[in-house]
Amino acid sequence: MNNVSENIRWHDHAVQRKQRSEQKQQLPCMIWMTGLSGAGKSSVANALDALLLENGKHTYLLDGDNVRHGLNRDLGFSNTDRVENIRRIGEVGKLFVDAGLIVLSAFISPFRSDRQMVRTLFPEGEFIEVHISTSLAVCEKRDPKGLYKKARDGKIKNFTGIDSAYEAPSDPEILIDAGDLSIEKSADLIYTYLQSHGYV
């Protein structure tokens, strides 16, 4: 038995990206939600995730809950670690897209350079940046976790929007002010984009 040629033969059998996409009847992509704390990123992502599933689509949602306590548990909040946090989320998203899934992510990701780095991991059209642009005033008024108050009181340092910058995307694929729009309508809006661009 010639094992070398057998290896080659079997590697030809490798399940290809295209087959995975066809099986799931969707164009895989990474939907990257960015915005201030309290803007509604997770809520919109969860609503969109549910909407996609209802319509038979195959998805996954990356957020602080499943990433920070697992894959990225070794990372802190230094500048280096912050960049590495976003890099790994991008790389994992890329693996999920390769697996044929529509991936949603919900992270503040305040810096343009970090988001740009992730965008470059994907071919044109596979990275969809969604700016949840709810204003600081609205986010701070909501303050669901009491973090803005702590930041204003100086108990949290480098809090985005207070004493650390949020660099808004200059040209996001989708722009949603979830201060004006309900969570449900925001999710619908992204779903409509996915339909009109042939992803679903």
Next chain:
Amino acid sequence: MNNVSENIRWHDHAVQRKQRSEQKQQLPCMIWMTGLSGAGKSSVANALDALLLENGKHTYLLDGDNVRHGLNRDLGFSNTDRVENIRRIGEVGKLFVDAGLIVLSAFISPFRSDRQMVRTLFPEGEFIEVHISTSLAVCEKRDPKGLYKKARDGKIKNFTGIDSAYEAPSDPEILIDAGDLSIEKSADLIYTYLQSHGYV
């Protein structure tokens, strides 16, 4: 509008693990192939992956090709980096299982403690260790990438099986000698295991 309660309402909509699994009509799990270089891990994994797809299952394969050059590109081959390499693969596998997929991985992963660490990330029954136990003699004779020769000549250091230990699993879920068994039969054997244990 009470945004706090709206957030809670929408988080209740979160797509749950169970729904993802039902949608895909399979029990998600991580199939962890371990064995010497040249044992046939990647070949068997690719064949199994193709077989699962043919049967309408939703899978993903993690291997050196898609992990080492992406997510783990910052890691070298020091002891610390080796452990971190396996840890991240385990954590990413866990995310894929959470997404409802059957995940295959093909890495030498020579140390029992590293594999045990990954096993503990999963609930009972979701981690399936497959020892591809092809003997060193057979692997070295195959030597598809010429690595054994280089290791024997001292041109590669710490090569598993030559000057670094391979710690065989003491109690793997599946044991396959792919020196005796063809790639196709090896994949069939794992598939039969998945069927008889209700994963597919």
